[in-house]
Amino acid sequence: MNSVGLPHFLIVGAALFALGMVTVVTRRNAVGILMGVELILNAANVNFIAFNHYVDAPGRLTGQVFSIFVIVLAAAEAAVGLAIVLAIFQTFRTIDVQETDLLRE
Amino acid sequence: MTFNANDLLGVLPAIILSIGALLLLMSEVFLSTTRAAAQAPASPGERVAQTATAPEISSTQPDRRYQAWLAAGVAALGLWAALSQLGDPAISLFNGAAMSDGFGRVVAATVCGALLISCFVAFGYLEWLRATRGEFYALTLFSAAGMCLLAQATDLIVIFVSLEVMSLALYALCAYLRRGKRPAEAAFKYFILGSFASAIFLYGAALGFGATGSTRLADIAAGVRLAATGGGPGGSAGLLFASVALLTAGFAFKVAAVPFHMWVPDVYDGAPAPVTGFMAAGVKAAAFAVLVRILVSGFGDPSSSIGPHGWQQIIVWLAALTMFFGNLLAVPQRSVKRMLAYSSIAHAGYLLVAVAAMGNAPSRPDATQGLLFYLASYGATVIGAFGVVALIERKFALAGTGDDLSSWAGLSERHPALAAAMSLFMLSLAGVPPTAGFMAKLTVFRSAIEAGLAPLAIFGVLTSVAGLYYYLRVVVYVYMVPEGRADSVPGGRVLSASIALASCALIVLWMGIMPGSFSAMIQSASGSFGR
Amino acid sequence: MEAVLFYIFAIGVVVAGAQVVLRRNPIYGAVSLVACFFFLAGIYVLLSAHLIAILQVMVYAGAVMVLFVFVIMLLNLKEEELGEMHVTTMKGIGLAAVLVLVGFIAWKALTPVQFARDMAVNEQIHGFGGVKAVGNVLYRSSVLPFEVTSLLLLVAVVSAVVIAKGKI
Numbered sequence: 016m017n018s019v020g021l022p023h024f025l026i027v028g029a030a031l032f033a034l035g036m037v038t039v040v041t042r043r044n045a046v047g048i049l050m051g052v053e054l055i056l057n058a059a060n061v062n063f064i065a066f067n068h069y070v071d072a073p074g075r076l077t078g079q080v081f082s083i084f085v086i087v088l089a090a091a092e093a094a095v096g097l098a099i100v101l102a103i104f105q106t107f108r109t110i111d112v113q114e115t116d117l118l119r120e
Numbered sequence: 121m122t123f124n125a126n127d128l129l130g131v132l133p134a135i136i137l138s139i140g141a142l143l144l145l146m147s148e149v150f151l152s153t154t155r156a157a158a159q160a161p162a163s164p165g166e167r168v169a170q171t172a173t174a175p176e177i178s179s180t181q182p183d184r185r186y187q188a189w190l191a192a193g194v195a196a197l198g199l200w201a202a203l204s205q206l207g208d209p210a211i212s213l214f215n216g217a218a219m220s221d222g223f224g225r226v227v228a229a230t231v232c233g234a235l236l237i238s239c240f241v242a243f244g245y246l247e248w249l250r251a252t253r254g255e256f257y258a259l260t261l262f263s264a265a266g267m268c269l270l271a272q273a274t275d276l277i278v279i280f281v282s283l284e285v286m287s288l289a290l291y292a293l294c295a296y297l298r299r300g301k302r303p304a305e306a307a308f309k310y311f312i313l314g315s316f317a318s319a320i321f322l323y324g325a326a327l328g329f330g331a332t333g334s335t336r337l338a339d340i341a342a343g344v345r346l347a348a349t350g351g352g353p354g355g356s357a358g359l360l361f362a363s364v365a366l367l368t369a370g371f372a373f374k375v376a377a378v379p380f381h382m383w384v385p386d387v388y389d390g391a392p393a394p395v396t397g398f399m400a401a402g403v404k405a406a407a408f409a410v411l412v413r414i415l416v417s418g419f420g421d422p423s424s425s426i427g428p429h430g431w432q433q434i435i436v437w438l439a440a441l442t443m444f445f446g447n448l449l450a451v452p453q454r455s456v457k458r459m460l461a462y463s464s465i466a467h468a469g470y471l472l473v474a475v476a477a478m479g480n481a482p483s484r485p486d487a488t489q490g491l492l493f494y495l496a497s498y499g500a501t502v503i504g505a506f507g508v509v510a511l512i513e514r515k516f517a518l519a520g521t522g523d524d525l526s527s528w529a530g531l532s533e534r535h536p537a538l539a540a541a542m543s544l545f546m547l548s549l550a551g552v553p554p555t556a557g558f559m560a561k562l563t564v565f566r567s568a569i570e571a572g573l574a575p576l577a578i579f580g581v582l583t584s585v586a587g588l589y590y591y592l593r594v595v596v597y598v599y600m601v602p603e604g605r606a607d608s609v610p611g612g613r614v615l616s617a618s619i620a621l622a623s624c625a626l627i628v629l630w631m632g633i634m635p636g637s638f639s640a641m642i643q644s645a646s647g648s649f650g651r
Numbered sequence: 652m653e654a655v656l657f658y659i660f661a662i663g664v665v666v667a668g669a670q671v672v673l674r675r676n677p678i679y680g681a682v683s684l685v686a687c688f689f690f691l692a693g694i695y696v697l698l699s700a701h702l703i704a705i706l707q708v709m710v711y712a713g714a715v716m717v718l719f720v721f722v723i724m725l726l727n728l729k730e731e732e733l734g735e736m737h738v739t740t741m742k743g744i745g746l747a748a749v750l751v752l753v754g755f756i757a758w759k760a761l762t763p764v765q766f767a768r769d770m771a772v773n774e775q776i777h778g779f780g781g782v783k784a785v786g787n788v789l790y791r792s793s794v795l796p797f798e799v800t801s802l803l804l805l806v807a808v809v810s811a812v813v814i815a816k817g818k819i
Binding site: 019023024026027029030031033034035036037038040041042044046047049050051053054057060061064065067068073074075076077079080082083084086087088089090091092093094095097098099100101102104110 | 653654657661664665668669671672677680681684687688691694695697698699700702703706707710711714715718719722723725726728745746749750754776779780784785788789793796800803804806807808810811814815
């Protein structure tokens with residue numbers, strides 16, 4: 016375990032964050048965008064848990080508890096987000112974000 | 121490690137609002153009896169015919185009029201709770217997870233006041249469209265509870281969770297009235313960019329936690345001080361800088377500062393007008409309260425390079441960009457609702473000026489005062505303006521289209537009182553004396569000059585002069601352009617809206633003519649960040 | 652041994668995450684996301700966050716992703732409705748800025764970090780990261796966010812019902 020330390024975990028987090036960003040920006044599919052947001056939330060979780068292990072005082076669990084709240088939020092957000100996607104599909108018959116762009120003049 | 125009942129007393133406004141929302145939701149259960157009797161849904165053709173004419177309250181729906189009054193009563197109770205604690209000393213709640221101080225109480229009072237007036241605006245609007253449901257008022261109450269908690273939170277976990285309570289309820293409110301395609305689209309855009317912003321905020325919170333080992337703002341402040349003296353864990357200064365940048369970016373989305381403003385016009389345009397007014401007033405108040413708490417309580421140590429002198433520069437640039445582009449983009453708008461959306465971006469810029477002025481410790485009390493004054497005056501004005509829009513919009517909301525300047529032409533002949541109210545709100549948004557908007561801008565710019573940000577203040581004055589153009593254009597249409605189309609505001613159910621508009625107008629005039637009495641009221645808040 | 656496990660999990664996370672970006676079909680994306688979450692659970696175990704690892708598998712990979720797959724199936728998209736990757740200039744600039752920022756953060760993290768405390772400290776604490784330890788923190792020092800979370804879940808339920816209800 017000596018060779019693996021905090022930076023390694025942070026790099027995994029940063030990579031997930033970047034992948035999530037790329038997904039959110041390049042996807043035209045509404046469900047795909049939601050998945051990108053999930054990736055970013057998980058990137059934050061990796062950071063929280065890694066920092067909790069390495070930085071927080073021994074035996075403290077603030078970071079892990081924060082990540083539980085993040086998981087709860089992700090579930091709540093997925094429910095609302097997918098309901099909105101369904102509503103979009105009902106109105107526009109597509110979930111392509113380029114074609115749901117009425118309000119832009 | 122245990123908590124006592126006094127902690128609950130500190131978050132009383134949020135508790136009152138949540139209980140009210142639960143009561144509303146539960147009351148729906150006992151309503152559905154009358155609906156079953158007259159089932160027989162209208163065929164699509166009939167429904168279109170019904171909605172094309174002014175719809176009457178049909179017998180198929182139970183009477184839900186009590187809901188608006190219940191919600192308004194709860195909001196009034198929350199307002200009373202926030203105001204009654206106003207003079208009390210600041211106390212830390214739940215082991216430092218939240219704080220009950222003057223600043224939080226004034227913001228909570230602003231939110232509850234905005235909710236109270238919005239209930240009156242929404243009542244007539246929803247009844248006329250036959251769209252009253254318990255969920256509407258319950259969700260507004262829930263989101264207001266989230267806003268009150270946000271204003272009091274001093275822990276990143278609490279900030280995050282209550283931010284989401286507020287946001288999720290607002291996403292649903294945007295899509296509440298499903299007439300035409302625009303509400304669904306507005307909710308979708310708001311949701312995507314809002315959840316993206318929360319995710320960015322979260323990543324910033326993770327980095328801040330990593331640099332200091334805590335999510336409490338007080339501990340983060342200690343970590344910032346430590347990093348400034350070169351102590352603390354190595355490399356933590358860089359992490360803290362990235363953290364404050366990401367946290368600010370996350371909230372820049374919520375307050376609609378310029379590089380992060382793309383969602384605002386579409387969302388404000390697509391959401392029902394009463395919701396838009398509440399959103400403009402409430403979200404701004406809550407999000408600015410948190411932004412100030414994070415920046416000043418968390419990263420406010422003046423000795424540190426990542427402290428005020430680091431973020432003050434970011435905020436100054438954000439403010440300048442926001443004021444410039446907000447006013448510029450508002451000029452070509454034909455729809456009053458969209459114009460008000462861009463104007464809300466511009467006002468976020470003026471509020472950011474006050475935040476920037478808090479970077480210097482000596483000017484903090486005045487800047488806090490200015491920020492709170494601005495939030496309250498903007499709230500009253502914008503809810504009033506959207507209240508008028510809600511009256512004009514009713515007919516368009518049925519068809520699912522937007523309003524246009526031409527539908528405002530000749531309003532003064534048909535409804536002189538409405539025209540006068542709209543003009544007052546426009547003048548207040550533009551910052552013309554003797555309205556609240558003028559005094560608000562004055563206090564904010566004064567505190568900016570005091571903080572040594574004179575160029576920013578001058579730039580702000582210049583942009584607000586430019587803003588006069590598009591605000592006055594509405595007044596010109598209302599008073600001077602002859603009536604193009606013989607549309608009159610759909611009659612019926614305007615009494616509650618008139619009460620709301622009259623109270624907004626009174627607040628705007630009162631804050632404009634006697635700013636001292638309001639300032640005295642929020643005096644206890646100005647010391648919240650004083651050091 | 653643990654280093655080997657870490658690299659397996661880390662590469663799994665990144666490869667599966669990349670699939671989410673690259674696959675056009677959302678079903679493939681969702682399945683790769685599930686895989687990604689499983690590998691992440693492995694990483695959490697390495698960080699002695701046992702409860703979180705379980706929750707990650709049960710709540711995230713289980714409940715949330717089932718919801719995703721369910722909605723994708725419900726929409727039943729045709730091939731032409733899937734949409735292409737789409738990059739405009741503005742988006743490209745934004746993306747580049749973001750990636751630079753991420754690179755900056757990663758670089759900051761890579762510079763000799765002294766705060767990598769000896770990892771064994773937490774592993775010697777009995778029950779660290781278990782249900783009892785996490786529950787103690789959750790119900791005591793985090794009681795306010797815990798209560799607000801109940802509000803959050805209720806709001807999410809009501810919101811989803813309002814949005815899915817259709818025309819009002």
